[in-house]
Amino acid sequence: MSAVMEVSEPSADSLNDLQPPLVQHFELMATAPGGVTRLRxxxxxxxxxxxxxxQDPTDELASELLRKIRTEKSLSIGGGKNKRGDSPAAILEEDFPYTLPMxxxxxxxQDLFSLRKGKNPKALSETPIGKPYLDIEALDRHQVRRYSxxxxxxxxxxxxxxxxCDGSRSGLxxxxxxxxxxSTLAxxxxxxxxxxxxxxxxREGFQRYNSGMKGAAIPHLDTKTVLTEVIGLPPLAEQTRIVTRVEELMSLCDALEAQGQLEATQHAQLVQTLLGALTASxxxxxxADNWQRVATHFDLLLDRPEAIDALEQTILQLAVRGLLSPPLPEDQQVVVGSREDSPVPLPAAWSYVRLGGVLADLRYGTAVKCAYDMVGHPVLRIPNLKNGSIDATDLKFGQLGTDDLAKLALKRGDVLIVRSNGSASLVGSMxxxxxxxxxxAxxxxxxxARLNPALLTPEYLNLxxxxxxxREQIEGPIRTTSGVKNINSSEISRLSFALPPxxxxxxxxxxxxxxxRLCADLRQRLTARQTTQAHLAEALIDEVA
Known part of the structure; x- marks a missing residue:
């Protein structure tokens, strides 16, 4: 049995009675993206x-259980405990959603149960007098807040x-x-x-029952649909066996999920340790020595997207410390900034500068209203900034005066910086x-930002x-006004970084x-592998189901 199956051996043993594809490929299905959820x-x-x-042929038939339930319900109605509901509609062969055991x-x-909806009682109070008012919080979190x-x-x-019956947890x-x-329960x-x-x-029907909507797209349990749904009723003895087996297998899924979370935590620690060794160079x-040691673990290290993201960030950090490119014979000492201000050691000709010290100009854009009608001058907006370059496919136009246009006209090599956005991660992007x-415009x-071309290239600043x-320098001083994150020109000017010749x-x-590009290729291969694994797992699940 695989290591994954050995997470909970007694529960894993119970899988032996299931259909062979589920047993043989359980690990594949469990480790596929979203695999444990699909297994549940x-x-x-x-x-x-x-x-x-x-099935056990000696079990009392489900038809006999149904007869007992109907008898019990009739006695309950006769005794005044319950009201008589509508008679269930006949079940036709075309209503059968799947094939049932004999x-x-x-x-x-509605043959099995009825629903009685709660209501808001009179005189609800936080004073603990009377009976507890049971809402989701009282039942799920055991926190009674009101009484009546x-x-x-x-x-x-x-x-x-x-x-x-109502809200995001309808059907629970x-x-x-x-x-x-x-009032939200029945x-x-x-x-x-x-x-x-x-x-x-x-539990099996939760997604169906939770998909009903009421009012402004609020999840709502459609009780009529639930009560008239056609289902299979097993013999009572088999019900007990089914419930027991489900509990066992769900425990196994819990263990697999916990193991996956533990593995993710351990993997993150491994990534941090090994890549930390690179940045500590x-x-x-x-x-070069540290890279050789790390490279021997790449098969373990780069098996998930977040690890490749971490590698890419490590590459950037090494680059701006001068560890990816040897000094050039023609390098001359950078004459601005101060090496002493750098938080890390720098190569001989480098300096540590503020962005404002290497700019020729820093200017806000126009407030003129823009539209798609192609009247006036093309104006770039935040949606036009994509992956470090300009995408002019979604272009608006504004009517700018001659003076404004002279001040705002862009030149090749200018860098546009997002100064205001609802997402903090976009503020400061270039x-x-x-x-x-x-x-x-x-x-x-x-x-x-118009750079001093004798000191700084736009591509290096973007890197x-x-x-x-x-990013820490950008997101640190961000202010929020009416839900919008902002950074001003003074704060942009103070952004500091290591500057090579x-x-x-x-x-x-x-x-x-x-x-x-190598990282992008790794991501593509990883995505392809995960997609293939997910398709295989889905095919196996369809085969078993």
Whole structure:
């Protein structure tokens, strides 16, 4: 048995009675993207279709159980405990959603149970006088907040089960307690014999029951649809076996999920440790040695997207410390900034600068209203900044005066910076203006940085802006106004980073671009592998179901 199956050996052994594809490929299905969730769904589907446990021909037939339930219901109505509901509609062969075992019986849910909806009682109070008012919080979190002495209100006991009828958790089953039934809940009135199996029915149907909508797209339990739904009823003895098996397999899924979370945590620690060894390198030679050690673990390290993201961030950090590109003979000392201000050691000719010290101009964009009607001048907006460059396919136009246009016209090599956005992760993101956007204006949520070309290339600034250290400087001073995150020109000017000689900037950018292409290729291969695994798992689940 596989390591995954050995998570919970007694539960894993119970899989031997299931159909062979599920047993043989359980690990594949469990480790596929979303695999444990799909396994839970599969287990419940098999359970309610009679495919989870073998039938026992000596079991009393489900038809006899149904007769007893109807007799019990008739006695309850005759005794005044319950009201007589509508008679279930006849079940035709075309209503059968799947094939049932011979010992089972087709029924509608209303043959098995009825629902009694709660209401808001009179004189609700936080004073603990009278009976507890039972809402979701009282039953699910055991936090009773209100009480009532309304003697006419619907009540329940600890022996009852209830279902949520309104809100995001509609369809959820909750165990009752002594108190008044809240307005978002309903008591499931049924024979105590079938209560455990009823829980399983609602659990299997949760997604269907939760998909009903009411009002402004609020989830709502459509009780008529639920009660008239056609289901299979197993013999009572088989119900017990099914519920027991489901509990065992769900425990196994819990263990698999916990193991997956543990593995994810351990993997994250491994990534942090190994990549941390790279960033701790003090020289290119030390980096080369550390890289060789890390490379031996790449098969374990780069098996998930977040690990590749971490590798890419490590590459950026190494690049802006001068560890990916050797010094050039023609390098000259950077004459601005101060090496002493750098938080990490820098190569000999480098300096540590503020962005404002290497700019020729920093300017806000226009507030002129723009439209798609192609009247006026093209104006770049935040949607035009994509992946560090300009995308002019979604272009608006504004009517700018001659003076404004002279000030706002973009030049090749300008860098546009997002200064205001609802998402903090987008604030401070940059894009380099290319020849296709020369002469365009830019909108007010953007800032144009015009660089001193003798000191800084736009490509290197765009690279440095993606490092974690640079992002921390951007997101630290961000202010929120009416839900919008902002950073101003003064804060942009104070952004600091390591600056290499001009010639080396070009070598660094080329090296990083090459390594990032490798990362993109790794992501693509990983996605393809995960997609294939997911398709295989889905095919196996379909085969078993």
């Amino acid at each position: 769904e599969l287990i419940l589907t098999l359970a309610v279709q009679g495919k989870l446990v073998p 010992t089972w019986e087709w029924i509608r849910n 002495e309304d003697a006419t209100a619907l009540t329940c006991s600890a022996d009852d089960i209830l279902v949520v 089953i909750l165990q009752g307690k002594d108190g008044i039934v809240g 008591v499931i009135e049924c024979s105590k014999l079938v209560q455990p199996y009823l829980r399983l029915i609602f 003090a020289s290119p030679d030390e980096l 894009a380099v203006v290319g020849p296709e956007s020369e002469g365009f 830019f909108a007010g949520y953007l800032v144009r 440095a802006a993606k490092t974690a250290a640079f 001009l010639g080396q900037q070009q070598h660094i950018v080329a090296r990083v671009d090459s390594l990032r």
